[in-house]
Amino acid sequence: MTSAAKRKPSAATGLQHVPQARAAKPTRRAGRQRDETAQRAILRAASEVLEEKGMAGFTIEAVAARAGAGKTTIYRWWPSKGALAMAGFLSETAPKISYANGRSALANLTHQLRRVGSVYGGASGRVLSAIIAEGQRDPATITAFVEGYAKPRRAEAKKILLAGIERGELRPDIDLEVALDALYGPIYYRMLVPVGPLDEHWAEALAAHVLNGLKKQPTAT
Amino acid sequence: MTSAAKRKPSAATGLQHVPQARAAKPTRRAGRQRDETAQRAILRAASEVLEEKGMAGFTIEAVAARAGAGKTTIYRWWPSKGALAMAGFLSETAPKISYANGRSALANLTHQLRRVGSVYGGASGRVLSAIIAEGQRDPATITAFVEGYAKPRRAEAKKILLAGIERGELRPDIDLEVALDALYGPIYYRMLVPVGPLDEHWAEALAAHVLNGLKKQPTAT
Amino acid sequence: MTSAAKRKPSAATGLQHVPQARAAKPTRRAGRQRDETAQRAILRAASEVLEEKGMAGFTIEAVAARAGAGKTTIYRWWPSKGALAMAGFLSETAPKISYANGRSALANLTHQLRRVGSVYGGASGRVLSAIIAEGQRDPATITAFVEGYAKPRRAEAKKILLAGIERGELRPDIDLEVALDALYGPIYYRMLVPVGPLDEHWAEALAAHVLNGLKKQPTAT
Amino acid sequence: MTSAAKRKPSAATGLQHVPQARAAKPTRRAGRQRDETAQRAILRAASEVLEEKGMAGFTIEAVAARAGAGKTTIYRWWPSKGALAMAGFLSETAPKISYANGRSALANLTHQLRRVGSVYGGASGRVLSAIIAEGQRDPATITAFVEGYAKPRRAEAKKILLAGIERGELRPDIDLEVALDALYGPIYYRMLVPVGPLDEHWAEALAAHVLNGLKKQPTAT
DNA sequence: ATGTAAACGAGACGGTACGTCCAGTCTTGAA
DNA sequence: TTCAAGACTGGACGTACCGTCTCGTTTACAT
Numbered sequence: 001m002t003s004a005a006k007r008k009p010s011a012a013t014g015l016q017h018v019p020q021a022r023a024a025k026p027t028r029r030a031g032r033q034r035d036e037t038a039q040r041a042i043l044r045a046a047s048e049v050l051e052e053k054g055m056a057g058f059t060i061e062a063v064a065a066r067a068g069a070g071k072t073t074i075y076r077w078w079p080s081k082g083a084l085a086m087a088g089f090l091s092e093t094a095p096k097i098s099y100a101n102g103r104s105a106l107a108n109l110t111h112q113l114r115r116v117g118s119v120y121g122g123a124s125g126r127v128l129s130a131i132i133a134e135g136q137r138d139p140a141t142i143t144a145f146v147e148g149y150a151k152p153r154r155a156e157a158k159k160i161l162l163a164g165i166e167r168g169e170l171r172p173d174i175d176l177e178v179a180l181d182a183l184y185g186p187i188y189y190r191m192l193v194p195v196g197p198l199d200e201h202w203a204e205a206l207a208a209h210v211l212n213g214l215k216k217q218p219t220a221t
Numbered sequence: 222m223t224s225a226a227k228r229k230p231s232a233a234t235g236l237q238h239v240p241q242a243r244a245a246k247p248t249r250r251a252g253r254q255r256d257e258t259a260q261r262a263i264l265r266a267a268s269e270v271l272e273e274k275g276m277a278g279f280t281i282e283a284v285a286a287r288a289g290a291g292k293t294t295i296y297r298w299w300p301s302k303g304a305l306a307m308a309g310f311l312s313e314t315a316p317k318i319s320y321a322n323g324r325s326a327l328a329n330l331t332h333q334l335r336r337v338g339s340v341y342g343g344a345s346g347r348v349l350s351a352i353i354a355e356g357q358r359d360p361a362t363i364t365a366f367v368e369g370y371a372k373p374r375r376a377e378a379k380k381i382l383l384a385g386i387e388r389g390e391l392r393p394d395i396d397l398e399v400a401l402d403a404l405y406g407p408i409y410y411r412m413l414v415p416v417g418p419l420d421e422h423w424a425e426a427l428a429a430h431v432l433n434g435l436k437k438q439p440t441a442t
Numbered sequence: 443m444t445s446a447a448k449r450k451p452s453a454a455t456g457l458q459h460v461p462q463a464r465a466a467k468p469t470r471r472a473g474r475q476r477d478e479t480a481q482r483a484i485l486r487a488a489s490e491v492l493e494e495k496g497m498a499g500f501t502i503e504a505v506a507a508r509a510g511a512g513k514t515t516i517y518r519w520w521p522s523k524g525a526l527a528m529a530g531f532l533s534e535t536a537p538k539i540s541y542a543n544g545r546s547a548l549a550n551l552t553h554q555l556r557r558v559g560s561v562y563g564g565a566s567g568r569v570l571s572a573i574i575a576e577g578q579r580d581p582a583t584i585t586a587f588v589e590g591y592a593k594p595r596r597a598e599a600k601k602i603l604l605a606g607i608e609r610g611e612l613r614p615d616i617d618l619e620v621a622l623d624a625l626y627g628p629i630y631y632r633m634l635v636p637v638g639p640l641d642e643h644w645a646e647a648l649a650a651h652v653l654n655g656l657k658k659q660p661t662a663t
Numbered sequence: 664m665t666s667a668a669k670r671k672p673s674a675a676t677g678l679q680h681v682p683q684a685r686a687a688k689p690t691r692r693a694g695r696q697r698d699e700t701a702q703r704a705i706l707r708a709a710s711e712v713l714e715e716k717g718m719a720g721f722t723i724e725a726v727a728a729r730a731g732a733g734k735t736t737i738y739r740w741w742p743s744k745g746a747l748a749m750a751g752f753l754s755e756t757a758p759k760i761s762y763a764n765g766r767s768a769l770a771n772l773t774h775q776l777r778r779v780g781s782v783y784g785g786a787s788g789r790v791l792s793a794i795i796a797e798g799q800r801d802p803a804t805i806t807a808f809v810e811g812y813a814k815p816r817r818a819e820a821k822k823i824l825l826a827g828i829e830r831g832e833l834r835p836d837i838d839l840e841v842a843l844d845a846l847y848g849p850i851y852y853r854m855l856v857p858v859g860p861l862d863e864h865w866a867e868a869l870a871a872h873v874l875n876g877l878k879k880q881p882t883a884t
Numbered sequence: 885a886t887g888t889a890a891a892c893g894a895g896a897c898g899g900t901a902c903g904t905c906c907a908g909t910c911t912t913g914a915a
Numbered sequence: 916t917t918c919a920a921g922a923c924t925g926g927a928c929g930t931a932c933c934g935t936c937t938c939g940t941t942t943a944c945a946t
Contacts, residue, residue, distance in 0.1 A: 030913065030921075031919080032910065032911040032912055032920075035922065038923070038924095054358060059902085060902075062901095064925095069924070070923065070925055072903095072925085075903065081902095129357045130358075136275070136276045136353075137354065138277070146416055150414060151416065154416065175426050177417055178426045181410060181416075181427060182403060182430050182431050185407030185408070186403055186407065186410075187406070188410045188413070189405070189407075192409070192413065193363065193409065194367060195371050195375065195398075202399065205396050206402060209399050210434055212435075213433035213434025214430065214434070251890070251943075251945065252890025252942080252943075253892075253943060254942075256942090289893085290893075291893045291894060292893095292935095293894090293936090294893080297892090302933095476916090476917070476918095477918065480918070501906060501907085502907070506919090510919080511918080511919070512918065512919040514910085514918075515918060517908070518917080574855055574856060575797075575800065577796075578718050578796035579718040579719040584856065584857065617872065620869050623849040623853060623858075623869060624845060627849030627853070628845055628852075630851070630856065631852060632844060632848070634795055634798075635795060635798075637813050638840055648844060651837060651845050651877065654877075655873055655874070693895075693940085694894035694939090695896045695937040695938050696896075696938060697895095701896085701898090722927060723927080723929085725927095732897080732898070733900095734898095734899085735896090736898075739896075744928095
């Protein structure tokens, strides 16, 4: 028996938390089926350990112990610590960070920035920071984060920007990618580098300053 | 073992790379003097290991081996891995990242952002990323980074912003701290989270978008 | 889970390699019938793995893989690694080690020792060594070996000794058990502790030296 | 730093328990010196664990825990479980098994066999069995046992046999190696394969039966 | 000139966590 | 009811570094 890569789900990113539709009926493979209970316990444990102990205490052994699982089970489904952290974050924490969909694009963005600032300034931010930190030593982790979390959310935000341009709220010549960096980059920055508080108040000010450069007729105050 | 804390230089931050003037003559204590050669070799080795192997390969043992030093010597002068990385960065890498001082504040800031974007996109960025990552698990490290690097540089940048306001180039009602976050946050973001390239071209676009919101009479184009 | 001990054949020794006649027709139980093919494949695989990889490579998983069987099937029929090794040995290797039945007891014993020495010095010896080694950590295994292999063979050899005494070839006052130890012990010793070769030549010398003490009128040379 | 074999003492056998005379004075190597206390604690723990728990419970982790040592320290000095067991046996148990030196060779051998039978039938025998068992899966272990224990003792016994021949007590044409196998093989056999008791009484009977074949003028009784 | 005290290299030490291998158990779907 | 497949908990493996601790040597001040 030599085939090394034994069908790990989504080996590239190690995300695998979406059961990818369970191909119709027929090809149900032999052998004991994957125990969803164990998976959930592991993901929950991962999130909890990360929130409580931080990156330093986030060891595979700690997660396994808390989940009442064997280390083997973890390694069977997630290729690395980072992948596990990501999966835990995506299944436990990420759902709490939803998008708003108010009326005006400007109001939308302001509201969204305020929310994100508030959430990232709390426990979720600590989980996120840990993942990004781990990503600096393990490329797979940062890739998983970018592809599995960052990019989808940027796509979402991009829609709001486009809507704003269409309605004439925002300048039509803005570079969307750059605009996204300008809006969200500072939040990550404050989350990772505590040069000052990361809260709703600050986020609102940030929104005001940056959006001012993106608006069609910026107020000269 | 008598006095536990045996006079580690600047224990709070673990920076200690500036020999702090060696108070006059008198208190020169007995015993062998600190070997500056060894210190330099260690700092250089730290930087090199960080650049070459990344965070994953940055172990005290690796640095000691490359520097031809004993682990003891490292622990004698730096309290932790993060502190060592910081010191290495400050003595080897940071000096390369200088400030410009052109004429107009806008030109100044644009030029500066372009330079920083370019430098942080390279090997120096990898060192910096590693430090920030390490800082997520060791509070002393991130503190050392904020106090020893980030804040001084923010102060420097703040001067340029103030000069811009005085000269009427920038709006007088901007929140300086928020403006700094808006300008530099995105660079750190792209450095740590590769959602896209981090180079001069992107940095210039960023400068344009953000400064547009800070200018006195923004072009409506 | 109802009845724990689910009718494992001969649980005490775990031997079970003789299918014990399958009681005629009537009590033919419901459900899929036991697959004799699988059993044979497992035993053969056990023997082969033991011969080729030695004790170190003799894992239940390796045997299952080579036999194309599930681990469950092995555990259903044999209680432990040692029992499996024993069963494999008894069904594959032991049959090759037959008894001679020449004329004179002395010639008989000499011939027999030479054969045993030769066989135990080869691949079969490696299997046997592994079983005895495993027996040191698992009492059930050594018991199975003693009861299922050693004692029956000793009984066989004892008959030859008794015949020798009756015919006046051997001294009548010898302790049969001790005599058996003296004759066969050294072979096991050399098999397990390589202080020297284990071959026919050595076995013949051994026979000469030991039988000399058991003969009625030992030659003074 | 790549040199793999970092000067493990007597890597071939892994014995290393004799400090090999500490080459005169000069070449005392740099670095902290080996902690004899730790070594002794480890060897003692190894012996104890082996006696109490048997081979099954003899894990490196158990020994380390009992000795209050780190696993690293064990691996630094002994290449394998078997080597550790051997070293423990040689330093703790073996010294208790001394040689007699009475007058007649026959009396000497009888006495010696009785002693060895008695000792190997007890706790020491269990240690020894475990080592030989481990030796079946790890060639280095059995080699260490043969070279470090078995052969030296055989050499000792050989001297007694030779003395017996010189004094005319034993037949001059006996093959010494074979005679040793005949005398001691059965003891190892009974130690490893419990076909019957291993005690002084049995050992005496064994001595009588085997020596009868080696004596110059064997009694016909 | 001779202590004496600190700094240095080397490297052994008790530990923690790693990622892997098997053991032995349990579950599923097919035969 | 048995079988192959294979997921599960769990324990030990051997390795890599951690941060601490001697060692024996080197250096330079203080006597």
